[in-house]
Structures are given as structure tokens and as C-alpha cells.
Amino acid sequence: MMLPNVPGLDHVAIAVKDLEKAIAFYQDTYGLALAEIEEVKEQQVRTAIFGHGMGRIELICPTASDTGVARFLEKRGEGLHHICIEVDDIHASLARLKAQGAMLIDETPKMGAGGAQIAFVHPKGSHGVLTELRQGPSKIQASP
């Protein structure tokens, strides 16, 4: 059974160069529990997720050199990459951003993991933070 999410931080993503090395660091040094490792082929990244539910930590590592995450690492090195915010109504949030003239990466939501709708907002549209908006499937199904 999937619990409905409240609006808030779904996860924070950290770009890393060597996924296995970073996983070992977060496990051994900080004592975090690894929940899953996954390859997201559409985004050409491998991810490692620590924790369950809201507020997870996600390590992301590119599997190809011509991707956004690979360019981020080349330019800035390892570090905080984006946050993902669970929202109640992703269409309403995108409409509000458009009304503000915010720079969007995705004008309309696309399908993300687990049947969620997701859309990325450019840092210039969201106080310097690359932001993934997410509306979980429970909320989508609950819509009229």
C-alpha cells in the first residue's frame, strides 16, 4: 500500500563521480541505510537512495558523458544537484511558475518513477535551486 504524501521535500539529490565509493561513504561514515540502487535509463544515471518516504537522500551518477549530470560534475565537481518537492497539484504549480515568468525545463509534467508526474524547474526560476516537482500517483488518482 502506498501512503499519500504531504507536500514537502521528497528527496535531495547529490551528484557523485563514483557511485560505489559514495555509497560506502554514506553508509560507513554517517551510518545511513541504503534502500535501493537503480539505473534510470531515460536520464542516463545510476541512483542510490538512502531512507524511505519523504526526505530521502539520492546519489546520482551519470552513465553517459553527454548528460546534464555529467556536465554538472565536469563543471562544478561533486555536490548538491537538485531537490524534489512533492506538490499537491503539479499543473497548478507550473501555471503559477509560468505566470511569474519563471524558466521551466519541462513546460508540462512527464511520467516519472512509480507513476508519479514530474517536471523540472530551472534554477533561475526557483531561487537558484534546480527543482523537480513531483505529484505522486495517489494524488493523481484522487483528482476529480
Place this chain on the structure above:
Amino acid sequence: MMLPNVPGLDHVAIAVKDLEKAIAFYQDTYGLALAEIEEVKEQQVRTAIFGHGMGRIELICPTASDTGVARFLEKRGEGLHHICIEVDDIHASLARLKAQGAMLIDETPKMGAGGAQIAFVHPKGSHGVLTELRQGPSKIQASP
């Protein structure tokens, strides 16, 4: 009553130039609920916290120009500033970091908000991420 925290993401902090403007953005555009606004005098910042428990979003805004957050904003603009990880044993985590030769900002824990012990790890010691380690008071009291 304070619930004991599990190891994981306590909060992610975003440096902003205008706290009120950023609060309005996160409230109005993403529908997040503001939990509290606080002035942390020791760190010369004002903070706004969204959410409760683990995985909160914290906006931080400097109240003086000669602080780390003010320099971050001047150099890089608004954006993701640090993460705070709740750990089981902050002394053990710091000892492991030292053994790795990691660069620490705080060699020993200091007192943080709500009676927690906190210590900052330099991005160079933690995969490019300025990291605040936190051991909540419930865990400190539970130690032998």
C-alpha cells in the same frame, strides 16, 4: 514529547537573499507550509523552516555581510547551501571522518538548536557537500 530521530536527512538548507520573498515563493508556488521563522544569532542568519520532523526545507538568509552564508551568496548566488544529516553517534562519525583525513569545520561537536550536538564537515571531506552532522538530544541522553 520528542520523537527519537532515525539516521537520515534532517534538513536541506537553501541560501536566499530576501527571506520574505523566498518564503512567499515556497508557500504560494509550491504550496509548502511554513513551520517557523527564527533568528539564529550565533550564525548571523534568519531561517524559515518548512515541514516538521525529518526532511525539512530550511531557507537561510544572512543578517551580516561578513558571514559564510553572505559570502556564499556573493560568490555563487542563491542556491543549495548544505544538508544536515541526523546520525546515531556524532563522535563516531567525526572519528571516521578524521581517520579518512577529511576536512572538518568543527573538530568536536558544538551545541545546536534544541539541545542537539552539531558539527560541520567541509565539502572537501564529504563528496562536495557542506554537511552538518546532528545528534538529537534523545540520542545523547540515551547514550551510556
